[in-house]
Amino acid sequence: MLPNESRFSSVEELKKYFREKVKHLHPDRGGSKEEFLQFISWYEEVSKKLRSSRQVEVVKRCPLTGDYVFSVLEFTVEEIALGGKKKIKIPYEEGICKACGGTGKNKNGRAEICGFCKGSGFVEVFDSRNEKNTYLKCPYCKGLGYLLLEQCQYCLGKGKIKEEKEVVIDIPVGLKEGDILFLPKESVGAISDLYYEVAIKPHPYFVLKGSDLIYKCKIPFWEIMLNEEISILTLEGEEKVPSYLFTRDSPVVLKERGPFLKDGRRGDLLIEFQIIVPHSIPEKAKFFIKKAVEILKQERGGEV
Ligand SMILES: [Zn+2]
Ligand SMILES: [Zn+2]
Structure with missing residues (x-):
């Protein structure tokens, strides 16, 4: 009996099964020819289906x-x-180059007078039946009277x-x-x-690392102090996470919010953050920060 095709999730898996099975079924090893042929056509059918739904293999x-x-x-x-x-x-597929019409030459490029017809586009030949001269299209320049010297830049002279x-x-x-x-x-x-x-492609905030995704961000210190939540970027878009997470060590780990993995699990999203503290703080701002620290110390018995 042949197994149900849903058992195979990749061409590689199917191939492995094929290699095993074919060892026993082959007529050279005493298998029945009919069963063998049936197996081959079953294999081809399942293989085709697997490839059409999962056209890409790594x-x-x-x-x-x-x-x-x-x-x-x-x-x-x-x-x-x-x-x-x-x-x-x-x-x-290969088609005729539209830029040059298949000639392979640049129509607007440099040209020179055809030496064969001297630029007339015709050549004089003696017609022996009529015993007189007659004119034919110049075979060299095809009647143009000039020769194009530059290659078509689109098809590189191939015409296709x-x-x-x-x-x-x-x-x-x-x-x-x-x-x-x-x-x-x-x-x-x-x-x-x-x-x-x-x-x-390099991303401005995201970097893949092993089975995890790193999100790099900079957060001003007052945002963490003044807001309940901080906006971050995840694979699913912008999201708000509690600010207190950023009062601990970097990175903040969001479990199973990273890349999808081969085994069906999901990696983690690691938020690597840096707290921004301005270089120079105006005196007036310093005054209020000092006040804020004083209040905090009072509230917490001398410790911030
Ligand atoms: Zn061309
Ligand atoms: Zn010519």
Whole structure:
């Protein structure tokens, strides 16, 4: 009996099962040919489904042979931490370059008179049937009378250009800088297999560290003293947390509010804060701060 396909959550898992099973089923090892063929077609079907829903695989490295396209794909910290969908542009098919109409030459670039027809665009040939001269389009400049000297800058002289199309991919969770993503061509309808090296765009406040996310912020001392709550940024947006948390050591840890991890858990959000104290304080302000300290000392029996 073949297992239920929902048992497999990745192509790798399915492949592992395949390798195990095929050892016993192969006709060379005494298995029945019919059962073997049935197994192969079942495998292909499940594999196709897995690839179409999860088109992206994370692989160790790029193969060094074969036909594929390799480039770098940039992700935001939020995309890495939360997963979800991402629109990307992939090379699609080769079409005629619209800029040069397929000639590979820059229409507005430098040109020179065609030496073959001396710029007339025609050449005189002797027609032996009529025994007289006749004119034909110059085969060298194709009747233009001049030759374009500069390459088309869009297709670099090839006359063809690789067109791109937009596809939406599922972002695998737990990605790290430098990971390689593999998109089989049939999963996204590309012209060849695609490999992308993961790059993470620097974020003004967030930094990924292991399975956690760090949020860096600076808070003026009076905000902590005067407000019940402080606004911070989380992966889910702006949020208010109690101010007293910032009267302790940095970082403040928000459990399971960090990146989603491969094993289904969530990492932590670490709020690394720095308390801002102004360099120079005007005399008038100092006066009130001194007063405030006095009141605090009175209230707490000499200690602040
Ligand atoms: Zn061109
Ligand atoms: Zn010519």
